[in-house]
Amino acid sequence: MTKLVLYQRDYCHLCDRALAVLAEARVPDFDSVWVEDSGELEDRYGTRVPVLADIRTGRELDWPFDARAVVQWMAME
Template sequence: MSHLILYQRDYCHLCDAALAVMAEARAPDFDSEWVDDSAELEARYGTRVPVLRDTRDGRELDWPFDAAAVRVFLDAPDSLAGSE
């Protein structure tokens, strides 16, 4: 299981664009979660998708983002490092 999750919707052209951006950024493996499958996720992400989340520290990157923004997001130090 990856520490990265891309929240998305079925039949979402912005989500398709986000997948292309993730590939362009050469992002590591990530999990996809569809907000349509969960009332909780629908309430949280319904109008925000696509959203990239790092489960290690809870940071989120909202659309619109480009490959450079994804790289900055991925290269940011883990805010939880050393706090345990």
């Protein structure tokens, strides 16, 4: 089970950019979760997506973020 989740939406250009940033940051493994598939997630994230979350700790990194910010965020475990 991966510890990182990218909350996103279908047809979201910012989400596409976030995926590119995660690739640039060489994030080893993460799950993608689409918020529109769940009323609870829709209520929680609404227009905040994309959001990178560590499901073990509950920490979240809201957009906008770049590769450097992702690497620093991941190092703060």
